[in-house]
Amino acid sequence: MNKFENKIAVVTGGNSGMGYGTAKVLKELGATVIITGRRKDAIDLAAQKLGVTAILSDQAKLEDIDSLVSEVSDKFGKVDILYINAGVSGTSTIEKETPVNFDKINNINYRGVFFTLSKFIPYLNDGASVVVLSSVLATTVASTLSVYSASKAAVNSIVKTAALELAARKIRVNSISPGAIDTELFSKMGMDTDSLKGMNDYLISLTPIGRIGKPEEIGQLVAFLSSDEASFITGADHIIDGGSSIL
Template sequence: MQKLKNKVALITGATSGIGKATALDFIENGATVIITGRFQNTIDETIKELGLNAKGIVSDAGKMSDLLELNSKVRTLTPQIDVLYVNAGFGKYASIETINEEHFDEQFNVIVKGTLFTVQQILPLMKEGSSIILNTSIVTEIGMPNSAVYSAAKSAVQSFVKTFAAELASKKIRINAVSPGPINTNYFERSNLTQEQIEKFAGSVFPQIPLGRFAQPSEVAKVVTFLASDDASFMHGSEVFVDGGFPKIKI
């Protein structure tokens, strides 16, 4: 059974990782998918992989001008969005002593401002019964060194889930969040960590995962598909953790 048959979905930041995996899963479940990314070449490459039921828009979630054009760009492709998955985001790391304004603004622009105004701009295209999914993160649950800005930004998104849920209930539009843990993606490509630092970070996290492995992007994608579908019809304002038990379970 195709959970999203005849639905039209918009996924931001979907040229790689969890976003791309979710686009594929949505299409396999019967949806037509519109993806966004920052560069035309990566959009084109991804569309070729996803096939005929995928379309793409160049849009940078960290640029206000792009965010304010998102509604009109989407309208050129479809009059209606049934599912919105706000996936665009990244993390950079710095100690309290070395955080500067650029470090702060770059992440808050994409993760906080980007999430807020993406929802605002696409909401007029969504009708009763539609679904919105946001990305939070396990960093909101723990004190991770050097992640003050990233964690604060994701905590703001976590707050959006609750406040947006209160506002959208009267419109009968559901909103929930997926909170990924350690996932095997290219997440660190846009970070400011060296390869050595990435390997050290992964090495410190791995022993704390009760299931003993990193997840694949497709495992998160299936949870997003569930939240987008009618199978989650009575879920609203919820946050689903996909983290292999990290960091809630001590082993």
Template sequence: MQRLPGKRALITGGTTGIGLETARRFIEEGARVIITGTNPATLESARHELGPDVLVLSSDASSATEQRNLATAVQAHFGRLDILFINAGLAQLQPIEQWTEDAFDRSFAINVKGPFFLVQALLPIFAPKASIVINGSVNAHIGMPNTSVYSATKASLISFVRTFSGELISRGIRVNAVSPGPISTPLYSKLGLSEDNLKQVAISIQEQVPAGRFGTSREIADAVLFFASDESNFSVGSELLLDGGMSEI
């Protein structure tokens, strides 16, 4: 039996990594899906991979105006929305002294401002018993060097999970979060490091994971699927850490 039959889902940042794998899982479970991204190459690749039944949209996650435009497009395509997975994000990691105001503002615009105004814009079209799932991070809970701004943005999202839950549960909208630890996704390749440095960073991170490995996009997608489905109807304001024990040991 499928777990999301006929459900209408929006996944931001759905063209690669966790977002793309979640789109695959949702489709397997009977959902209708819209995904967003910004890179023309990955937009086209995802469109080809997921097939013609999936609507693939270009949307700048940092722009409040584009979040309103996205909500309009979702309403035109679906009418109502059952599931929102807020996954689009930027991970810029560097020492405190290297941050500029522009870079700081961009991280908060993509990771915090965009999600807030997307939820606001979608409020009129959420279906009864809708589910919002936010992609947080273990970095909201640990003091890892070079992650000061990234961790702050993710901590803001986890705060949204609690405050949105308090405000929206009376409307039947549940809000929960998955917070991954290190996951094997294209995210790390976007850090601008050389191949050798990237390998060293990966080794260093993996050594901090008690489970001794990186997680997989499938493992995170399955957790998102749980929160998106009716199986989690009693989960409100919850955060599921999927970090191989990184935050606990």
């Protein structure tokens, strides 16, 4: 099925997890896909496996965003699907939070998202779709995740404003808020095998559907929101969490 044939799709943070799963789905649906990431070896390997294009780019650095937009526009023209996925987490109580960790999270999750969108707007085709990765923690709370939650709440606000500002060009802007998804997040935070299993079991216990989500399921939601079938959907946050937020 080639519903995205002749469509150009950019996926930031596309070398693993939800970004990789989304790039895979969009590629299978016929899109020409560009993935980005901060580690050249990781994005090159992912691009080789997926059969897509890799561009080295750190969403926390404005000069990298400028270079990304310039390279994409020069090589591919205007963009039809922009999935702003790159993000980081980090745990700390409010009392013990540090300016360094605060800035690290917000430079990628908030500032980076804002300027990635801002810089790409002139290079989006009319009728394009923008999807931004948020989180169920944008509207719920968890101890030690105050900065992460706030960064995602900011994303939801940006999405609504962008949807209003870009509506005249028929560009739709939505966010998705995953719950527990099977990614490398916790291993990247340094958890050992036993801790990872314990966390996995705990997350399953909090999910009514009885399992955690798959990265490709995020990709399927991004694909739907970017399709003609979703042409009347904009400015909305879409929760995909197996029902955990209703508990």
